[in-house]
Amino acid sequence: MPIPPLYGHEGTRYRLVGAIASGRLPQALLFEGPEGVGKQRLALWLAQALVCEGGRGTGEACGKCQHCKLVLTLSHPDVHWFVPVEPSRKGADADKQVELVEEAIGEEIAARREHPLYGPPSGLASYGIAAVRLLLRRLALKPALGRRKVFVIGNAERLVPQTGAEAAATALLKALEEPPADTVFVLTTAAPESLLPTILSRVVRVRLARLGDSVVAAFAQQELGVTDERALAQRVALTDGRIGRLLAEGNGAGEADAAHQFLAAVKAGVAGRYRFALGVQPFQARGGFTSMLDGLLEELREQARNGGATQTVVAAITQVLEARALAQGNVNPQLVAAVLVDDLAGSGVGEEAPR
Numbered sequence: 001m002p003i004p005p006l007y008g009h010e011g012t013r014y015r016l017v018g019a020i021a022s023g024r025l026p027q028a029l030l031f032e033g034p035e036g037v038g039k040q041r042l043a044l045w046l047a048q049a050l051v052c053e054g055g056r057g058t059g060e061a062c063g064k065c066q067h068c069k070l071v072l073t074l075s076h077p078d079v080h081w082f083v084p085v086e087p088s089r090k091g092a093d094a095d096k097q098v099e100l101v102e103e104a105i106g107e108e109i110a111a112r113r114e115h116p117l118y119g120p121p122s123g124l125a126s127y128g129i130a131a132v133r134l135l136l137r138r139l140a141l142k143p144a145l146g147r148r149k150v151f152v153i154g155n156a157e158r159l160v161p162q163t164g165a166e167a168a169a170t171a172l173l174k175a176l177e178e179p180p181a182d183t184v185f186v187l188t189t190a191a192p193e194s195l196l197p198t199i200l201s202r203v204v205r206v207r208l209a210r211l212g213d214s215v216v217a218a219f220a221q222q223e224l225g226v227t228d229e230r231a232l233a234q235r236v237a238l239t240d241g242r243i244g245r246l247l248a249e250g251n252g253a254g255e256a257d258a259a260h261q262f263l264a265a266v267k268a269g270v271a272g273r274y275r276f277a278l279g280v281q282p283f284q285a286r287g288g289f290t291s292m293l294d295g296l297l298e299e300l301r302e303q304a305r306n307g308g309a310t311q312t313v314v315a316a317i318t319q320v321l322e323a324r325a326l327a328q329g330n331v332n333p334q335l336v337a338a339v340l341v342d343d344l345a346g347s348g349v350g351e352e353a354p355r
């Protein structure tokens with residue numbers, strides 16, 4: 001099944017189409033804007049326009065040719081969609097690591113094909129050295145089907161420097177600075193200020209705004225089949241202009257709520273903290289608990305972005321990451337929650353006003 005069409009961002013599309021038609025499209029772009037406004041979908045739309053062979057130089061994709069169809073089913077061999085994945089725990093040699101990352105990315109893309117509205121990646125997902133090596137390998141290939149290759153790199157703020165991998169990092173920077181003639185990079189991020197400055201200085205930034213309610217409503221009606229007017233209005237109002245927030249109840253919004261409850265517990269004094277920890281049900285264990293921790297990480301990152309007490313927030317993020325690793329292992333979530341809520345209370349992180 002093809003992925004749902006792109007909604008909104010008409011002004012940006014218009015400018016991109018014009019740039020393609022006149023041959024002035026920059027080869028390294030960064031789409032930045034709030035989470036869930038469709039940055040990666042817009043990047044795929046651009047990729048389609050770039051590989052389409054039916055558009056007759058208009059800069060717009062025809063939607064009908066073989067290239068268009070392959071992009072829309074996420075199976076075009078020259079459109080490389082990269083997403084951050086959780087590092088593999090298996091010890092393996094470098095080649096095997098690249099294979100594992102390729103597999104993990106493939107699984108994530110398959111999931112996104114199934115579920116067009118996906119949440120943010122887990123707090124542990126990143127672009128490790130193996131992902132960069134995979135990208136460089138694919139970069140070295142000639143286009144398989146058409147004349148161009150497009151690399152879409154979602155959540156580009158998760159590209160972080162790695163010790164011992166300087167050569168690969170340098171190769172990536174060089175590729176961004178002077179992409180091969182047949183290659184376009186589209187990076188996306190909701191946190192441009194978290195991007196490595198070395199990357200930020202090599203891309204042309206394109207800012208995407210929140211969508212109008214009518215655009216979000218159109219998506220909900222046409223792609224999700226929401227018909228009840230009251231339900232529609234309610235769900236649209238909650239999205240704050242971000243289609244990605246139209247998730248089924250219990251997903252994204254639930255995580256954020258749980259994270260707020262957690263931070264409230266941090267501030268609630270000893271008794272309140274233990275009440276919260278004991279309230280963490282062992283049976284909803286790994287899944288529910290780790291996604292609450294993901295919500296918490298998101299919340300802390302937001303505080304860091306808004307200039308919260310950075311040292312404290314960074315320390316808190318480390319503590320949450322440790323808790324997450326424990327919870328994924330065989331440790332009782334109640335125990336992890338009790339320790340974490342205490343650690344965070346000690347660090348003073350709860351004193352930050354929530355957004």
Ligand SMILES: [Zn+2]
Nearest residue numbers: 052062065068
């Ligand atoms: Zn086409």
